[in-house]
Amino acid sequence: MNKLVADIRIPDSKLAVGAAELLREHGNDLLWNHSHRVFLFGALQGKHAGVTFDSELLYISALFHDLGLTKTYSSPDQRFEVDGANAARSYLQSHGVPQESIRLVWDAVALHTTIGIAQYKEPEVALIYSGVGYDVMGENFDSLTEEIRSQVVTAYPRDNFKNKILPAFLEGFKHKPETTFGNIKADVSAMLLPGFERKNFCECVLHSPWKE
Template sequence: MLQEVAGIRIPDTQLAKDAADILREHGDNLLWNHSNRVFLFGAVNVRKTKQHYDLELLYVSALFHDLGLTKKFNSPDLRFEVDGANAARSFLQQYQIPDESIRLVWDAIALHTTPGVAEHKEPEVALLFSGVGLDVMGDGFEQFPADYREEIIKAFPRNNFKRDIIPAFYEGFKHKPETTFGNMKEDIVKHFRPNYKNKNFCDCILHSPWTE
C-alpha cells in the first residue's frame, strides 16, 4: 500500500485497511483505482477551502461509494448509491464509530450522484462529490493542480476508464432500472436501452389517486 500520494497521507488504521480489503475482495481494478482517485482528488480539493474534515471518513466513503454496483452489496430494489451507503454503515458499526460520523459517510455515499445538494453539505459529503465529479466527468479539471493530477493517475491508473465505467455502472443496476428515476443514472440505462422510459413525474401527479 502506498503511504502518500500528492501530499495526501493514505489512512493506514485497521479500519482503513479493512475497508480497503473489502473493496479489493468484492470490487475490481476499475473500482479500486477509481475509488482511490476519488479520495485523493477530494482530499487535494479541500486545500483550497482549508475546511476541517475527517480524512479517514472521506477514505472509507470513497472506498465504499460504488460498492453497491458489486454482486456482494447489490440489492434487488434499492438505488446502488443506497446499497453502498448501507454497506458502509454496517461496516462502520462494527468499530464503535459515533453515529454522527456514520451518518456523514452514509450521506456522502448516498448523495454522490446528486448535484445541487451534495456540494452544500458537510465537507466529507462535498469532497466525495467533488472527487467523483472530477474523475468521472472532469469537473474542475483545469483548476486541479496538474502535477498532483499526474501523480494520482500514476499511482492509480485510469486504464481506459472512460470506455469501461459506463458499462460497469449499467451492470450494477440493469436489473432495477426503475431506481434511476429522477437521477443522472437514467442516462446510463438509456445509453444501452434507447427506448427505455422511466415513469414521468408529471404523469405521477396527474394520475395520482387525488380527485383534484
C-alpha cells in the same frame, strides 16, 4: 498500496485498511482505482480550499461509494448509492464507530450523485461529491495542476475509464433500472439498456389516483 500520493496520505488505520480489503475483495481494478482517485481528488480540493475534514472518514466513504454496484452489496430494489451507504454503516457499526461519524459516511456515499445538495453538506460529504465529479466528469478540472493529476493517475491509473465506467454503472443496476428515476443514472439506462423507458414525473402527477 501507495501511502503518499500528491502529498496526500492514504489512511492506514485498522478501520481504513479493513474497508480497503472489502473493496479489493468484492470490487475490481476499475472500482479500486476510481475510488482511490475520488479520495485523492476530494482531499486535494479540500486542501486547496483550506477545508478541515476527517481524512479517514473521507477515505472510507470513497471506498464504499460504489460498492453498491457489486453483486455482494446490491439489493433488489434500492438505489446503488443507498446499498453502498448501508454497507458502510454496517461496517462502521461493527467496529464501534460513533454514530455521528457513521451518519457522515452514510450521507457521503448515499448523496455522491445528488447534484445540488451534496456540495452544501458537511466537508466529508461535499468532498466525496466533488471528488466523484472531478474523476468522472472532469468538474473544476483546472482547479488541480497537470502535475498533480499525473501523480494521482500514475498511482491509480484510469485505464480507458471513460469507456469502462458507464457499462460498469449499468451492470450494477440493470436488474433494477426503476431505481434510477429522478437521478442522473437514468441517463446510463437510457443510453445502454435496450427497451428502457424513462419514468416521467409530470406523467406521475397527471395520472395519479387523485380525482383532481
